[in-house]
Amino acid sequence: MHIDADAIERLVPMSAAIDALEAVLVAGLDPEAEPDRGVVDVPGGQLLMMPSATASYAGVKVATVTPGNADRGLPRIQGLYVLLDGETHTPLALLDGIALTSLRTPAVSGVAVRKLAVPDAGRLVVFGTGPQAWGHVEAVRAVRPGLRHVDVVARNAGRVADFVARCRAVGLSASAATADAVAHADVVCCCTTAREPLFDSALLPDHAAVAAVGSHEPDAREVDADLVGRATVVAESRAVAARECGDLVLAASEGAFDLVRLHTLDALVRGEVEAEEGRPRLFKSAGMAWEDLAVAAAAYERWAAAAG
Helix, strand or coil: CEECHHHHHHHCCHHHHHHHHHHHHHCCCCHHHCCCCEEEEECCEEEEEEEEECCCEEEEEEEEECHHHHHHCCCCEEEEEEEEECCCCCEEEEEEHHHHHHHHHHHHHHHHHHHHCCCCCCEEEEECCCHHHHHHHHHHHHHCCCCCEEEEECCCHHHHHHHHHHHHHCCCEEEECCHHHHHHCCEEEECCCCCCCCCCHHHCCCCCEEEECCCCCCCCCCCCHHHHHHCEEEECCHHHHHHHCHHHHHHHHCCCCCHHHCEEHHHHHCCCCCCCCCCCEEEECCCCHHHHHHHHHHHHHHHHHHHC
8 A cells, every 4th residue: 555645644744743753752662772774875875774663563764865856856855665564564555755754854853842942932943945844844833832933044045935935824924034043043943954053053042942853974963063062962862873963973073062961852752851941952863763663653554544
């Protein structure tokens, strides 16, 4: 059975994806026990293989990262997800990998923002105008329904204008902005392919929550070392952070951060970690296979229930 992009969007709204991810962590899933992401360099990009399994389901995402696709009018990230029965490993469904990734990445940020952002968060700054940027607007809105304004920061003025219009169409105030808009932010979402910091973290209020999701490479970062050193820092996994999260790895190499200070998302969800007063809160995500599996399983179960 094929669950296409439209079906994923219909079956698993953002709030449901956030709840599905949080539920598997509450149930005891250990991200540290997950298999490593398989990365194979191929001409023009990379091939990624991301397997995961629970007692109920197994699955694997096969994705491609092709930087040159932007000039071809094609997505930078493409792929497919194969969902299997957890006991017999019988194939159950094939899911659109782009739609799944576009949903689960902001949904993971939603899990973190639900715990890290101040309850009355009303202003969001989003860096980027692609599917992940829009997904993060939806995710922040799902966990902070008091969100009222979005500042949009990106290089392409036309895309910024379209993004602002999209925000306004769903009832939000929105405007084109520059990076110094973070000075007034309650939440900041970094959803870009940047390899250098996007903003001066000295401008960031002490109460702000930042989600940085744009890279899974040890030499790329969207936030500066000063923010990492100053913030309460949460990542999906200690091992993944040390291997793939350039925002944290580079800050540690520069002496601004000690990885022993890193908190994990599962500990945050279980209430073992709380944001410290007087410090910004940073969630750094590299993306993990258990996230794809959780959302794919939710889509399949909702499809099966609807099918009777």
